[in-house]
Amino acid sequence: MTEPETLIPKHGGYRNLKSFQIAQLVYDVTVRFCDRYIDRRSRTHDQMVQAARSGVQNIAEGSQDSGTSKKMEMKLTNVARGSLEELRLDYEDYLRQRGLPQWPPNHPVLMRFKAKRCSTLEEVRAWVAEEVRRARTNTDEQGQSSEASASVSVGVGPSGPLYTPTLVANAALSLLNIACYLLDRQLAAQAAAFEQEGGFTERLYRVRSARRNKP
Structure with a gap:
């Protein structure tokens, strides 16, 4: 026996x-x-x-609003997706x-991060x-890391054999790729549920009809 539909679901x-x-x-x-690599007085910061x-706040707000508005849930999820896309472009x-490399997904350093x-x-x-320790350990007599010599995309910079901002920016991009992918799937699932079940108005009608028809 299926449980009766509730007006405000979980x-x-x-x-x-x-994604959150x-x-x-x-x-x-x-x-x-x-805070570390961008001027705090700049608009970019x-x-x-x-x-x-x-991205964080709109995922949370959309989830909370889903109880009474599937349309608002989709709208806010899409806002979150747009914000993270903007951030991806910034990185x-x-x-x-700055002439620093953006690594492909299969780069050895990124593979270790994943x-x-x-x-x-x-x-x-x-x-x-x-x-950074790995790069310093592999430093050869010429002061270049063996990993950097094998692949120029590792990124040599002023803070050591492996330039820390390059590491962090590429790691952030890797995380953003996953988050954006998950949000795309989330939006598709929300749209499918809305097409199949409708929103709050349709649910209100079904709940009221079921109550009126209850013996």
Whole structure:
């Protein structure tokens, strides 16, 4: 026997969404990245932080609003997706404008980052430190890392054999690619559910009809 439909279904479980968890990590990484590598007085600093925050907040708000408005849930999820796309472009611009490499998904350094499955800022920082140590350990007599010699896309910079902003920006882009992919799937699922079940108005009609017809 199926349970009767409720007017306001369960909603607001955004903390369990993988898209929210990754977007929140991106936000934490972006705040630290901007504070360290971008002038705090610049518009870019504020825009990147606000775009990262918008991604997190709109996923949460959309999930919370889904109880009474599927249309609002889709709208806010799409706003989150747009904010993270804006942030992705900002990271790409940062690398391009400074002549730093944007690594392909199968780059060895990024593959190690993905294998870590970092879920906190501290775990990302530990990975960065590990990669810097790895590069320094592999430094040859000419002062170039063997990894950098094998692939110019590693990125040599003023802070050591492996330029830390290159590491962090590429890691953030990797996380953003996952978050955007998940949000695209989330939007598709929300649209399909809305087409099949309708929104709050349709649910209100069904619940009232069921109550009137109840013997």
